[in-house]
Every structure is written in C-alpha cells, then in structure tokens.
Amino acid sequence: MLNTAAKPEAGAEQELTDGFHLIIDALKLNGLDTIYGVPGIPITDFGRMAQAAGIRVLSFRHEQNAGYAASIAGFLTKKPGVCLTVSAPGFLNGLNALAHATTNCFPMILISGSSEREIVDLQQGDYEEMDQLAIAKPLCKAAYRVLHAQDIGIGLARAIRAAVSGRPGGVYLDLPAKLFGQVMNADAGQKSLVKVIDAAPAQIPAPASVKRALDVLKSAKRPLIILGKGAAYAQADDAIKNFVEKSGAPFLPMSMAKGLLPDLHPQCAGAARSTVLKDADVVMLIGARLNWLLSHGKGKTWGEARKKFIQVDIEPKEMDSNVEIVAPVVGDIGSCVGAMLDAMGSSWSAPPAEWLEAVKKKRDDNVAKMAPRLMNNNSPMDYHGALGVLRTIIKERPDAILVNEGANTLDLARGVIDMHQPRKRLDVGTWGVMGIGMGYAIAAAVETGKPVLAVEGDSAFGFSGMEVETICRYKLPVCVVIFNNDGIYRGTDVNSAGADPATTVFVKGSRYDKMMEAFGGIGVNATSPDELKRAVNAAMDSGKPTLINAVIDPAAGSESGRIGNLNPQSVLKKK
Numbered sequence: 310m311l312n313t314a315a316k317p318e319a320g321a322e323q324e325l326t327d328g329f330h331l332i333i334d335a336l337k338l339n340g341l342d343t344i345y346g347v348p349g350i351p352i353t354d355f356g357r358m359a360q361a362a363g364i365r366v367l368s369f370r371h372e373q374n375a376g377y378a379a380s381i382a383g384f385l386t387k388k389p390g391v392c393l394t395v396s397a398p399g400f401l402n403g404l405n406a407l408a409h410a411t412t413n414c415f416p417m418i419l420i421s422g423s424s425e426r427e428i429v430d431l432q433q434g435d436y437e438e439m440d441q442l443a444i445a446k447p448l449c450k451a452a453y454r455v456l457h458a459q460d461i462g463i464g465l466a467r468a469i470r471a472a473v474s475g476r477p478g479g480v481y482l483d484l485p486a487k488l489f490g491q492v493m494n495a496d497a498g499q500k501s502l503v504k505v506i507d508a509a510p511a512q513i514p515a516p517a518s519v520k521r522a523l524d525v526l527k528s529a530k531r532p533l534i535i536l537g538k539g540a541a542y543a544q545a546d547d548a549i550k551n552f553v554e555k556s557g558a559p560f561l562p563m564s565m566a567k568g569l570l571p572d573l574h575p576q577c578a579g580a581a582r583s584t585v586l587k588d589a590d591v592v593m594l595i596g597a598r599l600n601w602l603l604s605h606g607k608g609k610t611w612g613e614a615r616k617k618f619i620q621v622d623i624e625p626k627e628m629d630s631n632v633e634i635v636a637p638v639v640g641d642i643g644s645c646v647g648a649m650l651d652a653m654g655s656s657w658s659a660p661p662a663e664w665l666e667a668v669k670k671k672r673d674d675n676v677a678k679m680a681p682r683l684m685n686n687n688s689p690m691d692y693h694g695a696l697g698v699l700r701t702i703i704k705e706r707p708d709a710i711l712v713n714e715g716a717n718t719l720d721l722a723r724g725v726i727d728m729h730q731p732r733k734r735l736d737v738g739t740w741g742v743m744g745i746g747m748g749y750a751i752a753a754a755v756e757t758g759k760p761v762l763a764v765e766g767d768s769a770f771g772f773s774g775m776e777v778e779t780i781c782r783y784k785l786p787v788c789v790v791i792f793n794n795d796g797i798y799r800g801t802d803v804n805s806a807g808a809d810p811a812t813t814v815f816v817k818g819s820r821y822d823k824m825m826e827a828f829g830g831i832g833v834n835a836t837s838p839d840e841l842k843r844a845v846n847a848a849m850d851s852g853k854p855t856l857i858n859a860v861i862d863p864a865a866g867s868e869s870g871r872i873g874n875l876n877p878q879s880v881l882k883k884k
C-alpha cells in the first residue's frame with residue numbers, strides 16, 4: 310500500500326513504511342483505538358487503512374458531531390478522543406467541538422488533513438486552502454503540525470501529553486496531505502515512534518495547602534462541598550465518596566458530577582440548592598469552577614453572609630478567578646482528595662446538627678412539593694409527567710447513560726432525573742451548547758458498551774439529527790426521546806408582523822419518529838407518560854436504535870428554561 314509518489318530506489322531491498330502507516334502505528338502504540346470522523350481528501354485512504362489495521366473508525370454525517378463524540382470519549386476514558394477531518398471546511402466543522410473540549414476540560418485531539426503548505430503559505434488558491442494551524446491555535450490548548458514522516462511519533466506524543474496532562478483540553482494536530490505518502494525506512498520508522506509514559510502525571514498537593522483547607526473546613530458552622538465535572542473526570546470515585554461522607558457536609562453536584570455520590574444520598578443537597586448556596590459559610594469546590602454556572606461566587610445567589618471558599622483544582626490559575634480563595638489546593642483531584650482524606654484523621658467531627666437538619670428539611674420539602682407533578686399522566690404531556698417516567702427508568706437502570714440537551718428539556722431533566730452512578734449524565738456543559746446530543750450518544754455507546762438514553766429538546770435534536778443514520782448503521786443501543794413541544798422553549802409564539810412563522814416555532818405536530826424508521830430503526834409516537842414508559846423500556850430491553858417522539862404541550866415550557874434572566878431586555882420592546 311505504499312504511495313507511489315516516492316518510489317524506492319531500484320534494487321534497494323530495504324523495507325519501507327510511510328506516513329499513513331506511521332500515524333496508524335503511533336495511534337495504536339498509545340492505545341488510541343477509536344477514531345470519530347468524516348472521510349474525504351486527503352484522509353480517505355488513511356481511514357480505510359486505520360480500519361483495516363484494527364482501529365475502530367466511525368464515520369459520521371457531519372464533523373461537528375464526530376468532534377463532540379471525540380470530546381466526550383475523552384471525558385469518559387481519560388484518553389484523548391480522536392476526531393479526524395478533511396481540510397478547511399471539515400476542519401472548521403470539527404473546530405467547534407475542539408473549542409468545546411477545551412472549555413469543558415475534556416482531552417481530545419482533532420487530527421485534520423490540510424492542503425499543500427507551499428501553496429497555502431503563498432495563498433495561491435489550493436484546494437481547500439486554509440492556514441488551519443493558525444486558526445486552531447487560539448481555540449485549543451495546543452496546536453502542532455507535522456511536516457516529516459520521522460516526526461509523526463513525537464508529534465502524536467506531544468498531542469497526547471498536551472491533551473491529558475494538567476487541566477485536560479483540546480489539541481489540534483495538522484497533517485498536510487504530502488505527509489501521508491512520505492516514505493521512510495521501516496526500521497527507522499518504528500524507532501521514531503514514541504509510547505507516552507505516564508501521560509498525565511499525578512500532581513501532588515503541597516501538605517501545607519491540604520492542612521490549610523482542612524482547618525478552614527473544620528471551622529465551618531455551615532459547610533458545603535460542591536462537586537464539579539472535574540471530580541467526575543478524575544475517576545477517584547471511592548476517595549471522593551469517602552471524603553464527602555467523612556466530612557459529613559452537605560454536597561451539591563454540578564450537572565455532570567451528578568451520580569458521583571448518588572443523588573439520593575442523605576448528604577445530597579441538590580434539591581436544596583438555593584438554600585445551601587445562600588446559607589453556607591464555608592464552601593469547598595472540588596473540580597468545579599466559579600463560572601457563570603455558579604453565579605461567579607457572588608451576588609444574590611450566594612446571599613448576604615460572608616463566605617470562605619476552599620478550591621481544589623489542578624489549574625493554579627483557577628484560584629481567585631472570581632472571588633478570593635482562602636484555601637487553594639492545587640493538584641489532581643484524586644491526589645488532593647486522597648491527601649485530605651488521610652490528613653482528616655479518625656476523629657473528624659460532623660458539622661453542627663442544626664445545619665444538617667435545616668438542609669434536610671428544605672430538601673425533603675422540595676422533593677415532596679415536586680412529587681405529585683411527576684406522577685401526572687396528562688396527554689399531551691407536560692415536562693414533569695414525561696420526566697417522572699424517565700426518572701423511574703433511570704433508577705431501575707442505573708448503569709444506562711443519560712445524554713441531555715435542550716432548554717426546558719435540559720433544565721427540568723437535570724433537576725428531576727436522579728443519577729445513581731458516576732459519569733452517567735452527559736450534557737451541554739460549560740457553554741450550554743446545543744448539538745452535542747447524537748455525537749455524545751454515539752460515543753457513550755461505543756466507549757462504554759452501555760445503553761444510552763438521549764433526552765432531547767426538539768430544537769436541540771435538530772443540530773445533530775442526521776446522525777440517527779449513524780446510530781442505525783452501527784446498530785448502537787441508543788434510545789432517543791425527543792421532547793417535541795413544536796419549538797424552541799415553546800411552540801406557541803406567533804409573528805404578529807407577517808406571514809412567516811415566529812422565530813422560535815417549528816412545523817406543528819412533526820413526527821421525528823419517522824426519521825428513525827427511514828434508516829431501519831424503531832420509531833414510536835408517544836402521547837402520554839404511560840406510552841412513553843412502555844416505549845423507552847422496550848428500547849432499553851432490546852438495545853435497538855429507537856427514536857420516540859414524545860408529544861409535549863407546546864405551552865408548557867418557559868423562555869430559555871431556567872436561565873431566562875440572562876436574556877438582555879429592550880426598554881423599547883413593547884411601547
């Protein structure tokens with residue numbers, strides 16, 4: 310399969326290899342055994358050869374979805390997820406996911422073919438001409454280009470290490486078309502490969518920082534621990550559970566940290582979120598950032614009382630990003646939590662009973678208030694009726710993976726559906742981005758072999774909907790439930806100024822289930838919680854690709870779900 314562009318010299322009997330094979334060998338040597346991508350010039354043959362060499366190469370319908378798949382594969386496995394794209398437009402389609410991976414601290418490598426350097430750099434108008442390295446750089450953690458076959462080994466090693474070490478993120482690896490066909494001596498080629506040793510070395514926290522953090526925590530009258538998706542990523546589940554339990558403090562999981570300790574754990578304060586954020590006097594953040602999702606650690610959400618923040622994070626720059634951190638603990642989450650657990654000793658006293666009881670009461674009251682709403686069997690469904698059913702299904706199938714996006718569909722599902730195991734809830738993440746759905750669902754099924762339930766707003770689903778063909782093609786155990794309320798937030802808006810539909814509404818009564826049938830999957834139209842329950846259970850039992858069109862009352866949702874307050878207001882809007 311040697312490229313003929315560089316023919317071996319006549320009579321030379323040496324064994325040769327080339328760029329194609331060296332990239333494949335380098336990936337395999339480092340245990341990168343799955344690629345998510347879209348074929349085309351100059352990487353079509355590379356994909357074929359990688360598949361023939363035993364790498365799983367999953368072809369998508371759009372690079373953005375392949376990129377999201379790679380990003381979440383990174384989160385789930387702690388190995389960089391690999392996305393493979395063609396030059397210029399394919400690269401740009403994948404770039405969104407690379408930036409997303411970086412923002413969310415997921416390790417990912419976007420490998421993109423690119424056009425001829427000589428022509429690109431002189432801007433002479435090559436096929437898919439673009440200076441991809443320059444464009445990728447500001448959007449990822451590191452970006453490299455390999456020009457010579459003998460540098461493929463070191464190039465991939467750098468990419469892997471950059472993606473997973475320290476705070477993980479996205480890495481761009483630029484492979485110009487000419488590189489694939491470059492020939493070199495096979496022996497020298499093998500020797501040029503690098504197996505990355507200890508790609509994400511433990512980062513041990515300073516003992517003094519551990520002591521300081523525990524002293525502050527011990528002094529608390531109303532302590533709170535917040536677990537972020539960094540804590541979920543760390544795969545230090547036992548240490549985290551032991552630490553939280555030993556501390557006795559209420560804990561609040563951020564969205565993708567749900568299930569690290571079960572949501573039904575007696576210390577879980579998820580259902581008393583606003584109370585604990587307001588009233589806590591000491592807050593320990595573990596792998597969680599004080600970004601917009603936590604109102605930057607200040608303002609109304611956090612109440613009047615002065616708070617002390619302890620922060621455990623691998624990134625030193627995270628400290629004091631929004632408010633003063635009185636006890637920074639810098640290191641990888643597993644090492645930090647392990648060190649704190651050791652230093653707690655055997656006589657750690659529980660927080661004051663008054664605080665624990667106040668949190669418990671608030672939580673129990675809120676849960677009781679919600680309960681009847683989750684049991685309604687209205688048709689068309691409202692969000693609560695539909696989610697009540699899905700909550701029970703996830704309770705009965707705790708190892709299933711829940712993918713979730715939308716506005717109301719996201720915010721309400723996050724609150725209603727309890728998670729019972731770590732890393733089972735995958736959602737829009739730091740940016741609140743729409744479009745992760747089918748890419749995440751595919752990678753979750755591929756990487757874990759577990760059944761996947763994707764709960765999707767009808768708008769959210771549209772961003773990646775064509776990948777239902779991919780789900781059917783690879784026969785993945787994915788059940789997609791579309792909360793079809795005829796639009797974005799609601800299906801009831803009208804345009805008062807003309808014939809065009811309002812900007813937030815879609816075709817009324819759409820039947821997304823028919824899309825799945827078009828590709829040989831199972832489609833179901835569900836109009837009541839009972840029907841929804843039957844259909845989801847059947848899908849989860851069979852493992853067959855299924856799409857359920859769940860008919861939701863178009864008037865049930867609210868603007869922007871739970872974050873409507875972020876919309877700018879026009880004072881001139883309604884005169």
Ligand SMILES: Cc1ncc(C[n+]2csc(CCOP(=O)(O)OP(=O)(O)O)c2C)c(N)n1
Pocket residue numbers: 714715716717718719741742743744765766767768769770792794796797798799866870
């Ligand atoms: C990439 C991207 N584009 C646009 C948005 C803005 N946006 C936020 S939620 C949403 C869709 C909400 O509608 P749907 O998914 O149907 O959920 P619903 O509230 O109707 O349940 C959109 C378009 C976004 N978050 N990300």
Ligand SMILES: [Mg+2]
Pocket residue numbers: 766767768792793794795796797798799
């Ligand atoms: Mg909708």
